Amino acid sequence: MNWKTWVVIPTWLALTAMPALAEKPVSRGELLANSCFSCHGYDGKAVEDATIPPLADYPASILIEQMKAFRDGERDGTMMPRHAGGYSDEEIELMGQYIGKQEE
Amino acid sequence: MSGQAIGLKRRDLLKLIAAGVAVPSAMVASGCVSTGSKTAGHIVVIGGGFGGGSAARYLKRYNPDLAVTMIEPKTSYITCPGSNWVIGGEAKMATITHDYKAVRNNGVTVVHDTVKSVDTTAKTLQLAGGKTLNYDKVVVSPGIDFKWNEIEGATPDIAAKTPHAWKAGDQTLLLRKQLQAMPEDGTFIMVAPPNPFRCPPGPYERASMVAHYMTQYKPGARLIILDQKDEFSKQALFMQGWKENYGERIQWIAKTDGGEAVGIDADKKVVRTTLGSFEGDVINYIPPQKAGQLAQDMGLADKSGFCPINQKTFASKQINDVYVIGDAAIASPMPKSAHSSTSHGKIVAANIVLEMAGEPTIAAKNVNTCYSLIAPDYGISVAAVFDMVDGEIERIEASRGISRMDATRQERRLEANYARGWYRSITDEVWG
Numbered sequence: 001m002n003w004k005t006w007v008v009i010p011t012w013l014a015l016t017a018m019p020a021l022a023e024k025p026v027s028r029g030e031l032l033a034n035s036c037f038s039c040h041g042y043d044g045k046a047v048e049d050a051t052i053p054p055l056a057d058y059p060a061s062i063l064i065e066q067m068k069a070f071r072d073g074e075r076d077g078t079m080m081p082r083h084a085g086g087y088s089d090e091e092i093e094l095m096g097q098y099i100g101k102q103e104e
Numbered sequence: 105m106s107g108q109a110i111g112l113k114r115r116d117l118l119k120l121i122a123a124g125v126a127v128p129s130a131m132v133a134s135g136c137v138s139t140g141s142k143t144a145g146h147i148v149v150i151g152g153g154f155g156g157g158s159a160a161r162y163l164k165r166y167n168p169d170l171a172v173t174m175i176e177p178k179t180s181y182i183t184c185p186g187s188n189w190v191i192g193g194e195a196k197m198a199t200i201t202h203d204y205k206a207v208r209n210n211g212v213t214v215v216h217d218t219v220k221s222v223d224t225t226a227k228t229l230q231l232a233g234g235k236t237l238n239y240d241k242v243v244v245s246p247g248i249d250f251k252w253n254e255i256e257g258a259t260p261d262i263a264a265k266t267p268h269a270w271k272a273g274d275q276t277l278l279l280r281k282q283l284q285a286m287p288e289d290g291t292f293i294m295v296a297p298p299n300p301f302r303c304p305p306g307p308y309e310r311a312s313m314v315a316h317y318m319t320q321y322k323p324g325a326r327l328i329i330l331d332q333k334d335e336f337s338k339q340a341l342f343m344q345g346w347k348e349n350y351g352e353r354i355q356w357i358a359k360t361d362g363g364e365a366v367g368i369d370a371d372k373k374v375v376r377t378t379l380g381s382f383e384g385d386v387i388n389y390i391p392p393q394k395a396g397q398l399a400q401d402m403g404l405a406d407k408s409g410f411c412p413i414n415q416k417t418f419a420s421k422q423i424n425d426v427y428v429i430g431d432a433a434i435a436s437p438m439p440k441s442a443h444s445s446t447s448h449g450k451i452v453a454a455n456i457v458l459e460m461a462g463e464p465t466i467a468a469k470n471v472n473t474c475y476s477l478i479a480p481d482y483g484i485s486v487a488a489v490f491d492m493v494d495g496e497i498e499r500i501e502a503s504r505g506i507s508r509m510d511a512t513r514q515e516r517r518l519e520a521n522y523a524r525g526w527y528r529s530i531t532d533e534v535w536g
Contacts (some may be wrong), residue, residue: 012348025461026166026454028468033451034162035471038443038530039522045531052527071502078507078519079473079487086469086489086503 026066029094032087036099039079044099060100118219135305144169145460149227150213150219150398152176153185154442155245155430156349157534158449159459160212163243166457168338171239173213175229179203184303186527187272187443191280192313193320200272222402224423231391238404241456242409244404245430245445246396247271248302254392254435256367256376265370266387268300269310279388283317286385289324293384295373296331300410301393301432302440304337305486309476310388312342313411315350316479328375328384329356335434336441338476338486338506344427345478345516395432402426410434415497416467417459418452427452435470437499443473447528466494475523483507483519 024056033044041047044056055063069075071084071092087095105203144167149160150172163172180203189195204214217231222242229237250268252260255424269279279383283292296307311327318325335358346354350523362379368389369375375382375389394400394409404411404420411428412421415435420426429448431440438444447470470490477483489503507519 024463025457026466031450031454031466031468035469036472037449037533039473039526041244041529042533042536047529047536049525049528050523062417078515079485079522082487082503082505083471083473083489084503085505086471086491086500091469096203 010036027094028097031099032091033095033098036095055099056101058100059103061103063100064093064096067096115518116243123186124460126313127203127498144423146171146173146238147241147243147456148237148239149174149243149245150176150229150395151245151247151430152178152181152207152214152275153245153247153430153445155247155445155449156243156531157207158208158446159243159245159429159453161534162450163457164211167461167527168211170205170457171213172211174207175203175217175219175231177216177218178206178534182272182276182510183442183527183531184270184272184306187269188306188310188313189477190272190276191269191283191310191340193280194313194316194477197277202531204535206536219398224402224426226298227425233423237424239281240460241425241427243418243427243429243452243456243519244399244402245449246398246432247426248393248395248431248440249397249400250391252391255365257370258368258389260390262368262370262389266368266373266389268390269388270297270390270393271308279386282386283314284321284404286322286325288322288324290385291326291383292318292325292331292386292388293373293382294327294388295368295375295390296329296333296363297390298332298359298392300436300440301390303474304439304441305342305474305476306337307390308336308342308462311479312345312349312476312478315353318353319350325353327354328382329354330365330375330382331356331358332364334358334360337474338484341484341506342476342478344509345482349482350480351413352469387507393431395428399428399452401434405426405434406434408434411504414495416492416495417465418448419454427456435497438472438497441474442530443526444470446534447471460536467495470497473526475526476519477521477523478516479520480522482513482516483521483523484516485519 038050041054046054067084089097149156160172160174180201183200186200220232230235267275267279269275312470364378367376394403395411399405406412411432413433418427418429429452430445451468473487475485484507486506487501490497493502
């Protein structure tokens with residue numbers, strides 16, 4: 001195959017696929033939650049030798065409750081009260097729902 | 105459709121690209137970079153540090169159909185975070201060295217080369233190795249470079265004698281070697297840079313690690329910081345930690361108290377300031393800084409030496425379809441840090457993907473977290489979340505803060521542990 005063929009096929013695919021793209025490629029919740037990954041592990045999953053707790057295995061409701069507790073001074077901590085102070089209820093809920101385990 | 109396209113000439117295809125049709129332009133380029141069979145455009149990320157690495161990973165995350173090419177000259181990257189720990193003997197170079205295997209596994213094409221020139225009209229990049237790449241958008245994350253000759257005697261070649269060690273690698277090892285070779289009652293002089301510069305707490309963490317080394321191997325030695333400013337990041341915490349851990353070993357001289365350097369003699373190891381001459385056994389001269397040379401060459405920087413951007417999208421204010429992130433960007437009030445750069449990488453990735461999908465961009469919140477080790481079991485931190493208000497980055501006061509003053513040793517120990525954990529996690533995010 002020459003380069004033209006390689007170009008044409010994906011072009012055709014991209015054009016025909018376009019109308020089907022209904023869902024946004026990245027949501028606000030995901031982008032907010034991605035902030036947590038730098039310390040708590042990519043996708044909130046444990047990293048080898050990590051000393052900062054991974055988040056992915058917690059139910060979303062616990063993450064949301066704890067973030068609010070950090071923010072509102074009901075739970076002490078070294079770092080998290082500062083970070084939590086940066087977010088609204090709505091943002092905390094979006095983040096928690098994205099990272100945490102979904103419940104019934 | 106396909107029948108028509110087969111007859112298209114290369115020139116016509118380029119017209120299609122200009123019209124915004126999703127063509128994998130990497131494929132069109134001569135010296136073409138391999139991509140998947142289905143791509144939604146080609147993004148070139150220049151720089152494989154925290155900013156570039158994060159942008160590349162999250163571009164693929166948000167749209168796996170994008171072709172993403174990273175241009176990075178080094179085949180392995182040595183991080184500045186952790187390099188002070190190496191100088192103090194608390195970490196190995198291997199621990200702070202990362203290769204690009206995982207970056208490739210995440211779907212990014214990594215090209216170890218340097219950019220020779222950019223044609224922002226034709227949207228092509230020429231690499232020193234001879235390749236030409238077409239791009240739809242370019243993310244530039246070139247880090248910093250130094251402003252030499254700002255004081256008498258500060259020519260670029262003095263780095264071989266008075267290492268800056270402000271880009272990690274050989275300079276880190278050279279400074280460590282000089283520290284190890286100094287007399288037991290010697291003097292280590294650091295010239296700390298003026299604002300703005302990479303890693304605001306960095307010089308003071310370094311001073312801490314040097315002092316920590318001295319307590320073990322150079323009991324009579326001392327450290328003088330000649331500062332080119334009158335205050336610094338986490339100052340009260342550093343001062344408290346220095347006193348608790350090192351007594352009077354570290355002397356800090358503010359700019360207006362005589363710290364302001366006016367000349368350096370690298371051979372005689374003398375720094376002249378407005379106060380007088382300081383002679384040292386080791387001199388760590390950290391020059392004033394500007395955006396990485398590539399940003400200067402591309403015309404992305406302004407008179408300040410750094411790159412003006414739209415703070416919501418990180419789009420350059422100077423050149424269309426070019427984005428600048430990391431230390432090179434004017435993202436104030438965010439500090440120039442690895443964590444900030446990683447945060448920029450996610451936001452630039454999200455907004456590029458959204459824009460290319462015809463979706464509205466997001467006024468996202470940036471985050472910064474900086475840990476410093478004053479001693480191996482004594483950590484402190486600063487953190488903040490940054491809002492986007494009327495297109496400008498603004499610090500959220502309720503999120504801002506440093507570690508508690510007068511905290512217990514247990515709390516400092518916890519933060520020292522988190523400092524190492526932060527390093528593990530964020531380098532895994534970028535290179536893992």
